[in-house]
Amino acid sequence: MSHLDRKRVGIEHDRVTNVSSTDFPGYYPGEDHSWNLENFKKNFKIDIQYLTDLNSEFDLIGLDASVANAFRRIMIAEIPTLAVEYVFIENNTSIIQDEVLAHRLGLIPLKANPEYMRWFNKDDPNAEPTDYDTVVLRLSAECTANPDAPAGTTDPKLLYNNAHVYARDIEYQVNGHQPEWFPDGVHPTNPDILIAKLRPGQSIDLTMHCILGIGQDHAKFSPVATASYRLLPTIDITGDPITGELAQKFRSCFPKGVVGINNKGEAYIKDARRDTVSREVLRHPEFANRVKLGRQRDHFIYTVESTGAMTPDEIFLKSVQLLRRKCEVLRKFNLST
Structure with a gap:
């Protein structure tokens, strides 16, 4: 070979x-x-x-x-990122159960550089959160009737105030040294994520604690979609070159842009990168x-598609750094044994 x-x-x-x-x-x-x-x-x-x-x-x-x-x-x-781990619900009169609401909040990607944060010790039942290992977020929304709603409208967004609760309604609570680490604050990567729908008399009032985690613990910590x-x-x-009507048929066996036909009427490979390797061309005996x-x-x-917690190039560079550290640990172990 x-x-x-x-x-x-x-x-x-x-x-x-x-x-x-x-x-x-x-x-x-x-x-x-x-x-x-x-x-x-x-x-x-x-x-x-x-x-x-x-x-x-x-x-x-x-x-x-x-x-x-x-x-x-x-x-x-x-690759570590920040995500909601603990939700302390003070009031939830929406139709969404507490557990479902907490799960939904945990899956909202957060824009925050995790470099300065320490790991929170979840295994210690007496561990107290600090500004070094925990980011605090708040969500408070109450739905009320809108007295200025246009007559005859049926749109809940016009009929009520806070009919829809979005990720943009989450507020970052500044603590300790965190303003130095998060000068732009901590906020959802997509402000338009719908959290809940409310109607008059319903409200949500809760506090969230965000900590470091990795994707192998829970998908919410993964920085990539x-x-x-x-x-x-x-x-x-x-x-021999493939020409004439056969060249047209040859081109139709591949996705658009893979095969071109030159001014001599001969088929040539224009961009193999676009091919999906469907093997359609191998079904025809004339191309055997x-x-x-x-x-x-x-x-x-x-x-690589990022959730928005960090850019794709940052994610890849961090993967290279992590693999290098793994190699260094393995090398030291081999030398010591």
Whole structure:
């Protein structure tokens, strides 16, 4: 098997080939694949396709799948964030039960830098919250009739005051040193999250304590809504050029933008990245042995969607730092034993 074929997962009409990994990443018997930092620097590459405050797509090129997947798992489960953990309900006369209301509040993502916060000791029943480990939020809303509502309206938002309680109604309670750590305060990442609907005579009055946590404890602490990757698709046209009506049919076998047709009427691969590897082209006998599908084993296309607690690039950088710390701990353990 050639070096190029090694780096590809084969896609055939009835199976996927070359999926097995080696005992050690990049190692093949009878060849020298010893670790070399300069070679790694030369082969490793990061390409950012787009980056916003909530979404990003970037390519990691030149890594083994075990390392690439470690980043994904760390982003989902091990990066600390702040979330509501304790809800002290003083009054709740809405139709939402206390437990459901508390659960709903806990799932609201919060915009707050967790760097300065300490871990709250939940295992100690006598532990008292402090400004170093707990952020306090308040929610107080009461629904009343609106005396100035337009005649004949049936819209609850016009008929009543505080008919809908939103995340924007949550208030941050400043404590101790926290103004230095949170100069912009602590607030929900999306102010339009609906918490409850109230009618006249109903009210909600409660206090929330937010602490540090990680996604493997509860999904509410995960900084990502989704974090996934896929391998870069590869499409090779083999043999004679595909032309004429056959080129049109060939193009229709792929998602839009994958295949183009040049001024000679020949099909060519325009952007394999857009392909979903549907294998539709392999269903047609006229394309047998004329196209080769695959995926590049060391080219990972990451998609990270943040909840808003931190930006996608921050999340990825924190996953790199966490993996490095894990390696350092493991290295010290091996040296000590």
